[in-house]
Amino acid sequence: MKKLFLLTFICFVQFSIVAQNPTPTKPRVLISTDIGGTDPDDNQSMTHLLMYSDLFQLEGLVSSPSYGDGNKEEILRMIDLYEKDLPKLKKHNKKLAQPKYLRSITKQGLKGNASFSGFTKATEGSDWIIKCAKKQSDQPLWVLGWGGLEDIAQALHDAPEIQHKIKIYWIGGPNKKWSANSYAYIVENFPNLFFIEVNSSYYGFFSHNNEPDTVKTSDYFDTAIQGAGHLGKDFKSYYDGEIKMGDSPSLFYLMDGNPDNPGRESWGGSFEKITHSPRTIYHGTTTLKDTVAYCSIIEMHLKGPKKELPINTVCFTMEIPYGNNIQKWSGYYLGNGDYAIRYIPKKAENIHYQIRSEIAELNGLEGDIVVTNLWPGKQQKDSYILGNNWYSDKSDSSLFDGKIQGGKTILKWRNAILEDWTKRWDWLK
CATH class of the missing domain: 3.90.245.10 (Ribonucleoside hydrolase-like)
Known part of the structure; x- marks a missing residue:
């Protein structure tokens, strides 16, 4: 009985040491x-x-x-x-x-x-x-x-x-x-x-x-x-x-x-x-055939009219239903008719989005994307190397x-x- 108690005590002490080791400094x-x-x-x-x-x-x-x-x-x-x-x-x-x-x-x-x-x-x-x-x-x-x-x-x-x-x-x-x-x-x-x-x-x-x-x-x-x-x-x-x-x-x-x-x-x-940190670049909207890992960067580029606007001007929003609300994400003008947005999904789900803009060529665009549950997933050609x-x-x-x-x-x-x-x-x- 004493040996059993001692073994239990030793296991407890070892667990305690693992649970909280002192920080060196x-x-x-x-x-x-x-x-x-x-x-x-x-x-x-x-x-x-x-x-x-x-x-x-x-x-x-x-x-x-x-x-x-x-x-x-x-x-x-x-x-x-x-x-x-x-x-x-x-x-x-x-x-x-x-x-x-x-x-x-x-x-x-x-x-x-x-x-x-x-x-x-x-x-x-x-x-x-x-x-x-x-x-x-x-x-x-x-x-x-x-x-x-x-x-x-x-x-x-x-x-x-x-x-x-x-x-x-x-x-x-x-x-x-x-x-x-x-x-x-x-x-x-x-x-x-x-x-x-x-x-x-x-x-x-x-x-x-x-x-x-x-x-x-x-x-x-x-x-x-x-x-x-x-x-x-x-x-x-x-x-x-x-x-x-x-x-x-x-x-x-x-x-x-x-x-x-x-x-x-x-x-x-x-x-x-x-x-690597996963990133996928799309030229145009996405569909349910497009799949990314959660917490990875989705970078979407859309073509539109060339504008005399400063780089990084907000020109459109991407709207995503979230519960009873709509979350809105800013999209930017990068020059030469290139409009871009980054979005990072926080969990595995299917996402549907719509684009709203005063620019007719962008307004009303919509798409879908599938998000999987394993981070960081496979390295893609656009992924950032760490x-x-x-x-x-x-x-x-x-x-x-x-x-x-x-x-x-x-x-x-x-x-x-x-x-x-x-x-x-x-x-x-």
């Missing part, structure tokens, strides 16, 4: 977030970040809303709540970040999408990314992308030398759909970046396995958060307190083990190298959580992560 971190936009999961993730701020060298909190009404004021509001709770938190951990410092590193980035070129103009946020990346340090700057890529793309455009000083963990998926042009700019011009592109694994933390956008029902708020300070009261405002935190896997990744090894087991997922440090969701079918590629690499740690967080919520009770 406290990582330098800059967050790019669309907090305050259409999805309140960024508020949940910001709460988590603030309560674990002792684990990171925080250098920037940048508002980068490629879609919706996100703004840096929402970051500042979250810091205000944190400040009210800080006296209780500091009784247990004196290394938590100071609110005054956090406000000083909060910056506003671009509001909205970049044009077809993938970049627009410098912002307070993109300039801050450059400044932080250029600091003298023996560590890279980890840029954690919780929203659009517009400010990251702008920073790389304005100071391409920083590509060797930053490492990126980006929550893609829906964010990739909104940042298609900036993503294309980065992948084409900076293929040698250290880039962890997480298009699906993060869903494993919160979703029903066949309904990626559906937040799991749990009693975590009632058992762990209820009555826990100002941050706890505010948490109830998001999904009625249910846990989503779709961006938090980027934090979990830096909390658990050596982040320089994306293939390891970690709270924030386990990833594999990919050699360097040796681009990683993404594991393609092993045994690691799928239902339809979610790589979902189990994060799902397996969910309980351990929440149990650890419960200890910190208890500090506020």
Whole structure:
């Protein structure tokens, strides 16, 4: 009996070590977030970040809303709540970040999408990314992308030398759909970046396995958060307190083990190298005979009249039904009668679209396309070729959580992560 108990204990200890290895050094971190936009999961993730701020060298909190009404004021509001709770938190951990410092590193980035070129103009946020990346340090700057890529793309455009000083963990998926042009700019011009592109694994933390956008029902708020300070009261405002935190896997990744090894087991997922980023170029509209991988770039070029218009002028929209709404995507004039649009589907589905424009030759065009469920799929002749440090969701079918590629690499740690967080919520009770 003693031997059985000892064996069980040893297995438990080994599992615990795998579940949370200490990070070699406290990582330098800059967050790019669309907090305050259409999805309140960024508020949940910001709460988590603030309560674990002792684990990171925080250098920037940048508002980068490629879609919706996100703004840096929402970051500042979250810091205000944190400040009210800080006296209780500091009784247990004196290394938590100071609110005054956090406000000083909060910056506003671009509001909205970049044009077809993938970049627009410098912002307070993109300039801050450059400044932080250029600091003298023996560590890279980890840029954690919780929203659009517009400010990251702008920073790389304005100071391409920083590509060797930053490492990126980006929550893609829906964010990739909104940042298609900036993503294309980065992948084409900076293929040698250290880039962890997480298009699906993060869903494993919160979703029903066949309904990626559906937040799991749990009693975590009632058992762990209820009555826990100002941050706890505010948490109830998001999904009625249910846990989503779709961006938090980027934090979990830096909390658990050596982040320089994306293939390891970690709270924030386990990833594999990919050699290409799929892109398919169409000259004309598409049909159901055309098939692409989810999260791949669809680039559609349409011929129309030659116009005396500046390059990157928006001349048409592509409309796609989404639930009870219609999502609209901008198309651009590239000169010489060439009109183009990029679109990145976030999941496997059949898509029907229509083109709307004041240009008669474009108005009323429509088409269809089939999207498959395995990323990145086969390399196409138009695919972007990547360097040796681009990683993404594991393609092993045994690691799928239902339809979610790589979902189990994060799902397996969910309980351990929440149990650890419960200890910190208890500090506020």
